[in-house]
Amino acid sequence: MASNRPAPESPYTTAVFSEDGAERSVGEWNPTAETVRPVRGRHRHRVMKQRGGFARSSTVLGVGVIAAVGAGGIATAQNKPAIAISLPDVDSLPGVGAFMSEDAADGAEADRERTAEYETMGLAAQEAQPTAAEALRSRILEQAEDQQAGAAEAARAAAERDAAEKAAAAAEKAEKEAEAKAEAEREAERKAKEKAKAEAKERAEQKAKEKAAAEAEAKRAAQLAGSYALPTSSYTITATYGQSGSMWSSGQHTGLDFAAPAGTPVKAVGGGTVKSAGWSGSYGYRIVLQLSDGTEVSYAHLSSMTVGAGQQVSTGETIGRVGSTGNSSGDHLHLEVMTPGGSAMDPMAWLRSKNLNP
Structure with missing residues (x-):
C-alpha cells in the first residue's frame, strides 16, 4: 500500500x-x-x-x-x-x-x-x-415492415401475373378446343350433307331405274297385251265351232278342239286376268281368261292348272296342261271365245282376226 x-x-x-x-x-x-x-x-x-x-x-x-x-x-x-x-x-x-x-x-x-x-x-x-x-x-422495424410489405406486394403481383398467365393460357386452350370442336362439327355436317346428297342421288337413280323398269314392263305388257298367240302347240284340230254331232248335248260343238298329248302346255292367247280357275262339271278343269278388251277365252278338259282366279297373265304365258277331264273322249284342249257382251263366237275366226292361223 x-x-x-x-x-x-x-x-x-x-x-x-x-x-x-x-x-x-x-x-x-x-x-x-x-x-x-x-x-x-x-x-x-x-x-x-x-x-x-x-x-x-x-x-x-x-x-x-x-x-x-x-x-x-x-x-x-x-x-x-x-x-x-x-x-x-x-x-x-x-x-x-x-x-x-x-x-x-x-x-x-x-x-x-x-x-x-x-x-x-x-x-x-x-x-x-x-x-x-x-x-x-x-426505424429498423419500419424498414423490415417496408421490406416485408414490398415482398408481399411483389409476391401478390407475381401471383396476379401467374394467375393472369394461367387464365390466358386456359382461355387460349378453351378457344382452341372450341375451334377444334366447331371444325369437327362443321366437318361432320359437311360429311352428313355429302352422305345425304349421295343417298338422295342414289335414291333418285334407283327411282329412275325403277321407273324405267316399270315403263319398260308397261311397254312390254302393252306390247304383249296388243299381241296374241296360239293356245297350244303340237296339236291337231279335231272339231270346229258349230259342228253337229251326238257327242254334244246341244247337238252342236260350241268351241274349237286342239287334240294334243296329255301335259302339253296351254298358253294364254292374250294378256288379261284369270276370271276363274277350277272344276266345272262336264268341262272338267277349266280356266276362264278375260282379256284387256273384255273378251273371254275358256280353256276346258285340262289335266292341271298353274294360275288362280284374279291373277294377271301375259300373252304366251303357260296357264295349264292338256288333259281329258270332264265329258271328254280323249286328251285335247276345248277352246271357246265369247264377246264382251257375252255372245259366243267362232274361235277359229277370232284367232284369224288376230293374225293367227290355227
Whole structure:
C-alpha cells in the first residue's frame, strides 16, 4: 500500500528570474508551500494551470469513462447494470496536497461543479440511450415492415401475373378446343350433307331405274297385251265351232278342239286376268281368261292348272296342261271365245282376226 513519502527533490537546476526578467541566480529548485505561495505573475499562472490541469484531468477522465460506458451501452445490451466509478481524493495523493493552495481549492471546487455537471449530462445521455435505441429499433422495424410489405406486394403481383398467365393460357386452350370442336362439327355436317346428297342421288337413280323398269314392263305388257298367240302347240284340230254331232248335248260343238298329248302346255292367247280357275262339271278343269278388251277365252278338259282366279297373265304365258277331264273322249284342249257382251263366237275366226292361223 502506498505511503505518504515526501516528493523527491528535482534533479533539475532552474534559473530564477526577477520580476523585470533579469536572471538572478542559478541553483536547484524544489517547490514547497513556502516557495510556491508568494510567486506571482506568469510563473504563478503557469503553476495554477498545472494544478488546474491536473484536477481537471481527473474530471475529464470520469466524464470520458461515463461517455464510454454510455456509448458501450448503445453498442451492446441496453439493460446491463451501471458501472460504479471511484475516483481518489486529490488531497490523499502523495506529493499533491502541497500544491493545492487556496486558489487551487477554488479551482477544485469549480472542477467538482463541472464534474457534477458532466456526470449529470452523462446520466442524462445514458437515460436518453434507451429512447435512441428504441428509435433505432423502430426505424429498423419500419424498414423490415417496408421490406416485408414490398415482398408481399411483389409476391401478390407475381401471383396476379401467374394467375393472369394461367387464365390466358386456359382461355387460349378453351378457344382452341372450341375451334377444334366447331371444325369437327362443321366437318361432320359437311360429311352428313355429302352422305345425304349421295343417298338422295342414289335414291333418285334407283327411282329412275325403277321407273324405267316399270315403263319398260308397261311397254312390254302393252306390247304383249296388243299381241296374241296360239293356245297350244303340237296339236291337231279335231272339231270346229258349230259342228253337229251326238257327242254334244246341244247337238252342236260350241268351241274349237286342239287334240294334243296329255301335259302339253296351254298358253294364254292374250294378256288379261284369270276370271276363274277350277272344276266345272262336264268341262272338267277349266280356266276362264278375260282379256284387256273384255273378251273371254275358256280353256276346258285340262289335266292341271298353274294360275288362280284374279291373277294377271301375259300373252304366251303357260296357264295349264292338256288333259281329258270332264265329258271328254280323249286328251285335247276345248277352246271357246265369247264377246264382251257375252255372245259366243267362232274361235277359229277370232284367232284369224288376230293374225293367227290355227
